[in-house]
Amino acid sequence: MRTIYLDNAATTKLHPLVRKAMSECEEDGFGNSSSLHSAGRKAKEKLDLARETISKKVFAKNHKLIFTSGGTESNNFAIKGLALGSREKKHIVTTKIEHDCVLNTLGFLEKYGYKVTYLDVDKEGLVNLEALENAITKDTLLVSVIHGNNEIGTIQNLKEIGRIVHEKGSVFHTDACQSFTKQPIDMEKDNIDLLTINAHKIYGPKGVGALLVKEGLGLEPLLHGGGHEYGLRSGTVNVPGIVGFSKATEIIGEREIEHMASLRNQLVKGLKDIDDCWLNGPEVDSGKRLCNNANLTFMYAEGEAIVLYLDALGICVSTGSACSSNTLKPSHVLKAIGLKQEQSHGTIRFSIGIDNTTEEIKYTIDCVKGTIEKLRQMCPYKY
Amino acid sequence: MRTIYLDNAATTKLHPLVRKAMSECEEDGFGNSSSLHSAGRKAKEKLDLARETISKKVFAKNHKLIFTSGGTESNNFAIKGLALGSREKKHIVTTKIEHDCVLNTLGFLEKYGYKVTYLDVDKEGLVNLEALENAITKDTLLVSVIHGNNEIGTIQNLKEIGRIVHEKGSVFHTDACQSFTKQPIDMEKDNIDLLTINAHKIYGPKGVGALLVKEGLGLEPLLHGGGHEYGLRSGTVNVPGIVGFSKATEIIGEREIEHMASLRNQLVKGLKDIDDCWLNGPEVDSGKRLCNNANLTFMYAEGEAIVLYLDALGICVSTGSACSSNTLKPSHVLKAIGLKQEQSHGTIRFSIGIDNTTEEIKYTIDCVKGTIEKLRQMCPYKY
């Protein structure tokens, strides 16, 4: 049975062009980029080139790009690194719809005396700019706002947020793991001081990410050691992985974005026929939603059951965020946009990939309809 | 020109079998190991299998194996995680010949009130067991001792050290990045509570490592987030890399060890002919030295110049540790075994790989002799 993979927000499959670039590097640039000899220098050259390519992609001019092991490390590094690096201010502003790795890092800092303001979002998942402005005080070290939400696809207005954060004299971090290459990012115009991105959401390798850091921001390293990456992140540099990351930034272009958006729209249109079902997050044509995200609630059916029945039909989708599937906690994001707990249980995230086809979406719509019907027959009553 | 790569302690080239295992996983196990669907479950199965394979390799019975991004992260996590996880004891014992990532992590903790004892080593680089025993007090949280030294190849007696650490009621961590698969490690018999290993020194991928953690040791995560790896290390799990790591543990066996040792012995024998030249660290046949390490000092020639002249002849070697080549600081390891600064400048590390040949070593010996002669002709005087 062919698999229809619709969980590209959880992770993507390595693209053949990325694999090729990595294999070449494994052959020809396998050396330690700190080594003096030719094997090391070749690795160093590839590393420098990758750094430049990725920096350009987000129009970084006054930023150091630090390679990390992924989005989680970048977010931990941005927040803890800044907290330890500039030890006076003790207040951080964020939202209620951040990824777990931001929320749990902040939870960790709260244990050490930091105060965190978690901003509400509206029904679409958007931060209220006035509330943001009011939340920032003289003691606010950092404002961290996710760019494209991983569950409901909401895209925040970075430019407006960045402007406010800088006007109020704080530092602006954004987690762009879901939006990178799908949505324009301009470090300068958007006033971004710290940017988290990673590779495995854009057809690159797992275990590779980056944090872009505004020049002059004094971060304490999270990983101390041999002094790699400008002394900010030690560890033998994963040059083949980084070369893959760099290549991956070329995979999603205008054409791919349109393709994914059109399949996503097809899917949402097809599923909205179902009774007692709705789309969470901004409308598909609002310009405020990631091109590949569809998040729908199906009442009177439970998420895990839906996922597993669809899986048996060859379709891979997710309940809320994949990261949370180790717990039974209902999604904090769905809660933040006002879903009741009994509604969030029946919520499914579909995330389109560049290789999906319109036939696959058609088949998926049929399967979802059948599955929901089957599960609803099992449901004792409507509530 | 063919490259003769003799810097395998810095990093190794990905082995074709490892690459194959990774490629298969990238095809068939690319899913997010936290996802419920078949793509996720396949990844999870491969992850579990890798965890089991690697755990067995070090006879771990009462330990959780936590995958990380490499040796640096594992060492940072072991030390900071324990410090934050068990906040009473404030003293740590280590040696003067640890890798930078251990030393700099400890240096970081010293800024926060921790006291660190740096044990001397003898001429061969061995820790004095009595001094170790005397250094451990009631307040000693942790003893961290490198297993196989990355510069001079000295192998510490883990079993004796572990016994003493446990008798004195402290926790034992060892950094086995250089020794893993080259030297037996038995978590139970050696009384190891925390073990750092990584993949890129054993023909596996870069950016992958592990920390084995004794059950019941309460570590604070270094990377907070989605709760992966038993809640101890978050971040989408790099399953293809981990599968590569697992495969890599099969590359070096008895035969490879013998092969590397014999080439290393050939090399040392050939080079010792040179006047004013000696081997640093234990003798090659002492059983106390990594099978693939040769570290020699050539008086009246400078290390970087030697490396670059050899590089022009197609030979890749290193001055001290590759990680330090960003600084001009003479090696702390050579200093610890009693080399004067003027001696350490002319020190070169050769580290053999499984693919090197006796012809390559012969050619290397000739080239080193020629290079040393050439450089000594440039040297103004003997001191």
Added chain:
Amino acid sequence: MENYSKKVMENFMKPKNMGEIKDASGVGKVGNPVCGDIMWIYIMVSKDKSGNEIVKDIKFKTLGCAAAIATSSMITELAKGKTLADAYKITKADVAKALDGLPPIKMHCSNLASDGLKAAINDYLVKQGRKPMEHTKEAGSSLRS
């Protein structure tokens, strides 16, 4: 999460005795939508040759995850034909065991089936004007209706 056993998946994919019994002797309603699991167990009671009251027929309707559906299916299999007294004794652990285990995280919250069956039996007894059986509390059990 740990994977489900093959047995769980079989019972989830093709649940036995799904549906309702019109004019059931008793109905047990446990769980609630907020927790994500609702389970209704319908039983039809009749007497066997020796005159003991047995669970002659049993069906379920369940909203919930794979574990909730599989345990529902399994309890109907385990209870069918048993005397009320024996059926009442079926525990969460019995259900889990019959399914070759459940992931720890699912052990209790989605394993309401034995509670549902007990509730159905007592519903029957009470309708008959008899005294309900005493619910000996299991670790973590949660009898909700």
Added chain:
Amino acid sequence: MENYSKKVMENFMKPKNMGEIKDASGVGKVGNPVCGDIMWIYIMVSKDKSGNEIVKDIKFKTLGCAAAIATSSMITELAKGKTLADAYKITKADVAKALDGLPPIKMHCSNLASDGLKAAINDYLVKQGRKPMEHTKEAGSSLRS
């Protein structure tokens, strides 16, 4: 570390004027083994047609890294044929520039060559019973003998 420029590598791989001058007019000895760099500059001084003292010949011997050797080679090229006064004015920056730059970390500690040349010129002057030229301190320069 940043890579060396092509010029540095050329001068390092095939240094010009390596060796010593027997009966040199002056010798400049800078650096020391502890720091890892020693540099001796030999000069032969003679008069040109206009009667100016010039660096007629110059050679070096150097223990040190690629930067140390390349800067040694370069200073001999820069100084050869120059008047003593002009040769004395050659700075570390001149040497680095002629080499298309040096990695920042190597800019000063391994770039002793101009110091060595100055020392050689002054050695000559002193041997002649004349006053040594004044060493105008450059940022980070370290005149050691």
